[in-house]
Each structure stands twice: as C-alpha cells, then as structure tokens.
Amino acid sequence: MSTLHTVNKSPFGDGALLSCIEHCKPGDGVLLIEDGVYGALSGSAISDAVVARAADVTFYLLEGDAKARGLPEGKLLGQVTPVGYDGFVDLVTEHDRSQSWL
C-alpha cells in the first residue's frame, strides 16, 4: 500500500514540500508539479532534505512545468525523475491513493 503525494508550491515560500517529506512513508512517491518543481533544484536550501528522503521515497517532477519555468536541466537533482502527463496518470494508477499538499 503506497501513496502518491503531489506538491504544487515552491518550497522557498511554503512548507508544503518539507511537511510532505516528513509525513510520507517508505515506498511512497512524491510528484512535484506547478511551482512545486522548484523543489528539484540542486544546491538549494531544500535539496539536502530531498536527497535524504530519496533513500526510501521516489521523487518525480512534471517535465512540462519544469521546462515552462526554465529550470536548467543541469541543475536538477538526479534523484528526481522527470515524467510527462502520461507518466502522471501512470503514477496515480500505480499507487493506492493520492494526497495533495496544497
């Protein structure tokens, strides 16, 4: 049994991603969407927390949202897997429930 978490807020102005990281369970997935994709930047104030949690939780980002915001591909954390809208749908079906961190 696992949960797909979605985070749509920038971690630099909102605690949603950190709270999600502190409440998810091993085997869960965390998908960064909309302004949530800023959480995939390496070398940021939040990246250590993401990398640490990536030990037992899988991180994804919605590629279109990252490209729309001009996030440099070379600065995205290797622990975060890009997915498209089709991948988003797959993730929803692969987990038992979805939880939005609004």
Add this chain to the structure above:
Amino acid sequence: MPDAKKFLYVNRKAPYGTIYALESLEVVLIAAAFEQDVSLAFLDDGVFQLTKDQNTDGIGVKNFSPTFRALGDYEVTKLFVEKESLEERGLDPSDLQEITWEDEDADWEEKPSIRIVSRAEMADIMADQDVVLSF
C-alpha cells in the same frame, strides 16, 4: 458498516486568511451524510483552526469555530491534531477548544474528539486511508 471507506480530511491552513478551512468544514458536513468512516487531521497552520476564544467581530466574517463542536452529532468524532505542529507554533493542547461527542454505546458518555498525535503517528494515519482530501 462493512463497505464504509476511510476518509481523511487534511487541514493545513489557518482559518481566516484563506477560504480553505471553511470550505473543508463545509465538505466534511456534507460528506457526513454519506455515513463513511471520517477523520480530520490538523497539522502545520491547520492547528490554528481549533484555538479557543476565536472572535471575528472585528473582521466581518463568520466565526465558524463553534461548528467543530457540532461534528459529533454527525458521527465525526476523530479530530487528530499533530503535537509537533502545536509546539512549533508555541501552542499546547490547552489552547484548543474542547470538542466532545456522545458515545451512545457508553450511556451517552461525553468523550473528547481531539486526539493529540505525533508526526510519526500522523504519517501512519494518512497511510491507513482509502481517500485523502486536502484543504
């Protein structure tokens, strides 16, 4: 009720700055009519929804905090409040309003609806649901 699903309403916003908290409470009251296994979670700024002595006279909006005390009549009796979220905000359980429900299986004894849980317990509660609705 064997086919009742477990619904969790997750509240992470303070009560009056945005409409999330009031909308959550409205949806909970509507959903209560469907006789599911409903729980509410209060974490992060959501714990501010339950402070006692809220008075909105000065801001011209409805004080909806007394409505939480009506949830017991709709068989919504599990309000999980995260201990770490309270502590991070300088609050403790005595700063929250008292919310009770009457247990018909125990001669209508009044029992507390608010249950203080740790962050780890809250994670377990979230992982134990069929449906999670976030506000």
